[in-house]
Amino acid sequence: MAPPTGPGRFTRFVRRASSEGKLVVQPRMGFGTVEQMRAGLDAVRTVDAATVGTITVDSYTRVNDHASALLALEEGADLNGFPLVAHGAAATRELLAGIAGDDFPVQVRHGSALPGALFEGLVAAGIDATEGGPVSYCLPYSRVPLAQAVDAWAECCEMLAGISEPVHLESFGGCMLGQLCPPSLLISLSILEGLFFREHGLRDISLSYAQQTNQQQDIEAIRALRSLAKEWLGDTDWHAVLYTYMGVYPRSRQGAYGLLEDSARLAARSGTERLIVKTAVEASRIPSITENVDALERAARAAEREAVAEPAGIPDSGIYEEAQAIITHTLTLGSDVGKALVRAFALGHLDIPFCLHQDNANRCRARIDDRGRLTWADPAGVPIPRARDLAGNRRRLTARGLIDMLSYNERRYDNPSRISHPR
């Protein structure tokens, strides 16, 4: 079958909104039953903003424990997402009937290192957008050996590429462990996964970046991501997607919305096409439909008020050069992107700070500096230009010190008058 040409439904929708100056906003939303999920999608569809729908699968489906998902459904137990495989393609197709369409594309979000069964299920249900990646859904989310995840993702990408309607695939590489991963590394992983997708036949992709701790730095990072995407992936249909902060979230309503609105302004100022939001209750539980709708509207309004792309005076702290160095070096390590990724992690040249997966060296370290910027403490084996100056630059991390860094945004948004930078 000839590979599809031109962007698919998901990307066409994002392009259209972008040309109208609108930020596409998207929830992370998943419910166990078809009824709840349909109500959720319906509510998101009617939000006064350019929205795309999300079906987040539950974590049994993520680890291919479909029997536990089925059992939970039978017993009426609460699931933390939609068990797409357990429900089956027919029920999922029915769920989307009259909801998903050109004006409301729906993406399946999951977290699976071995997404074969899920991808078959979503394709059979007529879904044409999903996300993840061989690294970003293996190292932080599973115990699956990286080489096995790479093989599984290669097969899955090729399966998606063989479908007559273009399927959109988003890299989750810009969000490793949610926080405390240096921006240049996030960007590198997004681009490398994008290259992996392209190598396996996909031409309709997006590249992610997760909001961190300093808006100026994030603007620099997103600008670097866009430049690198043009250089490395210019022959694909790509756009950028920003995640509202994925780390420890503020507890107060005011703090939570403050951080959300800052992410929407960041998206607008950096020309990001799509934003995945968080809600006011993120710190304590899985949000309700109403809470998701509130968050989407808040984010859309904040982006509209900002509406300036490419602000003057973007700082240059070398994020672009670092990411370029990491990508270029990684690609020398294998005859294809997948092999290069596996080898880079085995050598510790790619290394995710604090990630416990057995195939991650876990030697490099990040920290939040006295200006609130997320920086390298010790890059260990990661080949950035300043690596030699920074190597071994680590003090013993304590539980208190880690919590201080993890809760940096929580503190400053919950108590704006008491900003204290972690040491």
Added chain:
Amino acid sequence: MTSVSSDSHMWNLVFLQLLLEENGGKVINLGACAPDELVMSECLRIRPDALVISTVNGHGHIDGLRLIRKIRGHAVLASMKVVIGGKLGVHGSRQAGSRAELVANGFDAVFEADADLDRFLDCLGLGTPPPRRVASTDIRST
């Protein structure tokens, strides 16, 4: 220390390992998404003083019950100290009865998301002030 089979969260595990080590504990961290069989076999191999289960994805109640029933049903592991904590359901801390059910099925203590860390350390015989005897109802009321 471990998570449960369907939970991929990691920061809780990184933090708890540091906390336990700073308070004199020796920690073997099995990491995220640990299948029940792995937790059981590692406990049989290591024979730890205590098994700490930390989970925040909302399936902790379901997965924790399944795991503790297997542990308590095992001749060798039946008497091991096992505690669980984190965010155990999808509705925050509004799940009355959930903690009681976990304890009734064999957990020595249940620590929900806002539990006091000193009491957690106390329960494991670690930390300062020096371990004191705590009534079981006291431990279980967090």
